Amino acid sequence: MEFEYTPKVKEMQARLLAFFDKHIYPNEKRFYAEIQANRQAGNAWVPTKVIEELKPLAREAGLWNLFLPHSKRAPEGLSNLEYAPLCEIMGRVPWSAEVFNCAAPDTGNMETLERYASESLKDRWLEPLLRGEIRSAFLMTEPAVASSDATNISCSIERNGDEYVINGTKWWSSGAGDPRCQVYIVMGKTNPDAGRHEQQSMIVVPADTPGITIKRFLPVFGYDDAPHGHMEIELENVRVPAANILLGEGRGFEIAQGRLGPGRIHHCMRSIGVAERALELLCQRALKRVAFGKPVAAQGVTRERIAEARCDIEMARLLTLKAAYMMDTVGNKVAKAEIAMIKVVAPNMALKVIDWAIQVHGAAGVSDDFPLASWWAHQRTLRLADGPDEVHRNAIAKLELAKHMNINPDDISMPVTRGF
Numbered sequence: 001m002e003f004e005y006t007p008k009v010k011e012m013q014a015r016l017l018a019f020f021d022k023h024i025y026p027n028e029k030r031f032y033a034e035i036q037a038n039r040q041a042g043n044a045w046v047p048t049k050v051i052e053e054l055k056p057l058a059r060e061a062g063l064w065n066l067f068l069p070h071s072k073r074a075p076e077g078l079s080n081l082e083y084a085p086l087c088e089i090m091g092r093v094p095w096s097a098e099v100f101n102c103a104a105p106d107t108g109n110m111e112t113l114e115r116y117a118s119e120s121l122k123d124r125w126l127e128p129l130l131r132g133e134i135r136s137a138f139l140m141t142e143p144a145v146a147s148s149d150a151t152n153i154s155c156s157i158e159r160n161g162d163e164y165v166i167n168g169t170k171w172w173s174s175g176a177g178d179p180r181c182q183v184y185i186v187m188g189k190t191n192p193d194a195g196r197h198e199q200q201s202m203i204v205v206p207a208d209t210p211g212i213t214i215k216r217f218l219p220v221f222g223y224d225d226a227p228h229g230h231m232e233i234e235l236e237n238v239r240v241p242a243a244n245i246l247l248g249e250g251r252g253f254e255i256a257q258g259r260l261g262p263g264r265i266h267h268c269m270r271s272i273g274v275a276e277r278a279l280e281l282l283c284q285r286a287l288k289r290v291a292f293g294k295p296v297a298a299q300g301v302t303r304e305r306i307a308e309a310r311c312d313i314e315m316a317r318l319l320t321l322k323a324a325y326m327m328d329t330v331g332n333k334v335a336k337a338e339i340a341m342i343k344v345v346a347p348n349m350a351l352k353v354i355d356w357a358i359q360v361h362g363a364a365g366v367s368d369d370f371p372l373a374s375w376w377a378h379q380r381t382l383r384l385a386d387g388p389d390e391v392h393r394n395a396i397a398k399l400e401l402a403k404h405m406n407i408n409p410d411d412i413s414m415p416v417t418r419g420f
């Protein structure tokens, strides 16, 4: 395995870091101030000026759609291994990914459309998404069923002539709060009588189709995450053309398996970036804050945590790079153990480092004067979204046990659950 970044990646890393110095860090507080001002004015659910101003600059700097794997539309597309260090940088400021059109859930939705949609669906939805003109949401999780087991998903997608009729309630549909969110990819059952993994399908649904109601937003530890948001959405007799089905009836699991690997690893890359940033804040605060006659950095416990944080970040980064390398070389299916491992390791690691950084900051650490509390809240959701830790650990354990039993590891599938 060769993890040395190529000259092309090193050059892009330098360009991205320069963009952060010039445009992202100086605007970091402005982003939150703008949303707060919108909230106080009565509507936080509007796109921010700061991101819209920065998007053309990112395009000009050649830092656009970096997540997109090699394809007809992206002849210069990057591999997972090449994208990893760039995505990590975006993790340093959680809202920044959108500036480069690399934000979830659009990235996963764009990859899904690129791989599985017809040319006319691509022209209608993929192109404006790639240009960053509209946004999208992925509707899989449902309040009524344990959605970590996607075979439970029960929203019905019924064929009626040239159309499909959709009925169901979804929640935690991330990004659906944004008025630019014009399209959903919905998972549901086309045939409840088919085999366990052939019942589900995915279908493209324009957000303004009659019968769709956004019922409410779901706060995360009190954060509304506006203007992105996580919404509960009701679909009542929603009719879309039959041609909107992706790949065909009963292929939902197949599509989910295809899209989940990259989505999961992108979250992990960003978790490493945010952990690096938290460690920086921890060290800076510990060096200048004096308690009981010496800087907090002089306390053994602080040094112990700094050292452990550095070790943990390095380990998580290496595992992420290994997973990315394997996805590029042997494919997502063979890399499923590494993808599951890093999905457990990276958010837990980031949570630990952020928690230590909060501790060093004292009460300031849980306030809005520092970004640590919101980073912690976000990372905590990653232990649930895209599959709870336990489900991934279960898959890892099954693969491990398969080595000692007469079981083909190919028969053990990657957990199908989806987050933002």
Ligand SMILES: Cc1cc2nc3c(=O)[nH]c(=O)nc-3n(C[C@H](O)[C@H](O)[C@H](O)COP(=O)(O)OP(=O)(O)OC[C@H]3O[C@@H](n4cnc5c(N)ncnc54)[C@H](O)[C@@H]3O)c2cc1C
Pocket (backbone or CB within 6 Å): 105, 137, 138, 139, 140, 141, 142, 145, 146, 147, 148, 149, 171, 172, 173, 174, 175, 220, 230, 381, 384, 385, 386, 387, 388, 390, 391, 394, 417, 418, 419, 420
């Ligand atoms: C901030 C946020 C954003 C999200 N964005 C999206 C989105 O955009 N689109 C979308 O469709 N969904 C989204 N989700 C939903 C997310 O993917 C689900 O919450 C997740 O898949 C878990 O499903 P559930 O909440 O129904 O938990 P349940 O399935 O009810 O599981 C509850 C708990 O049971 C335990 N458990 C489950 N299975 C096992 C097992 N095999 N072994 C041991 N324990 C187990 C786990 O501890 C688990 O946390 C988001 C969630 C959050 C928090």
